[in-house]
Amino acid sequence: MGRAPCCDKANVKKGPWSPEEDAKLKAYIEKHGTGGNWIALPQKMGIKRCGKSCRLRWLNYLRPNIKHGGFTEEEDNIICSLYISIGSRWSIIAAQLPGRTDNDIKNYWNTKLKKKLLGRRKHPSRNHPKDDGKADQDGGSSGGSYLPTLSSSALERLQLHMQLQSIQNPLPFCNPALLPKLHPLQEKMIQNLQSLDNPIKTSTNLLLPPSPQKTGHDSIKCGPATSDGSMVFNGGSDFIDSSLSAKISDYNAEMQMQMQAELNELILNNNNNGQSADDQLDCLRDMDVSKESMMSWWCNELSSWDSTASVFQYDHQGVFQDFPLGYSMK
């Protein structure tokens, strides 16, 4: 049984709004408010639009104090940092940027910011001539691709996180020459984050919780999370309110489980189908991220999720090994 449509689709106008419709909607809401019922609004106003469409138009365009375009560097930083921390929760991100709408931020991220930070991905066919590019389009999340389990969002965040981490906190066993070259914007972002008034400003600590036992300057952490597994944005406290921090904390707990499950599945898959880890990681190579740095990040990420559990280590023969964690991330 399907759900009832929100409006009579045959009798509603679609497509771009005319200035007349805008004026009607604006005038009506300014005079009467929404009345708590968007569905009934178009009828009251006498325009042939779906209530959802009216709501969207008002929220994204007609509402007072809406800013369009011209994102500042500070806004870029906030969007990027929050995206790394909480993913595509555009409404939460928008709540931190007065005058910006979730739709605007989503568009900005998808069309500009992501490309600036991640750089254009190489076409898969460059490494896999037989590949028709579908694997790229579905983000590698479909069953048939060579990295079948890690979601595109997770990969994106992973990559962003790694790129930031690599410049801030290069791991001793990572060859710096293998680390990806950063876009000037990325470098600028690092500088901005460093300049924030907080004891530890490394990118890897973007996600520190506002905990009383916050680590000191000397305890450089190799992973983004704390020993209790919480990945909480702090970047900070300077521009993110505490309720958001709590939301992020909840979300991150959920994401840790999800990403760990994805990674476990990936590794299982690797063990079962005989495909080499090198093959599995080809798509990561596409992202200009070295395998070594990726695996280092994963190891550290996992170990910080649960310091008592065994984690997977990647050795240089390209084999995952299950081994008990021998050190603490504290």
Add this chain to the structure above:
DNA sequence: AACCATATCAACCGCAGGCGT
């Protein structure tokens, strides 16, 4: 000038969850 590819952004769609009954 014409054509094609790519970028941008407004708008649409379907789903999930909140809320009232």
Add this chain to the structure above:
DNA sequence: GACGCCTGCGGTTGATATGGT
């Protein structure tokens, strides 16, 4: 608790603009 309605959200689409050949 079950149900239906409504809102809000995130992903996607499609029209238009812009740039390159």
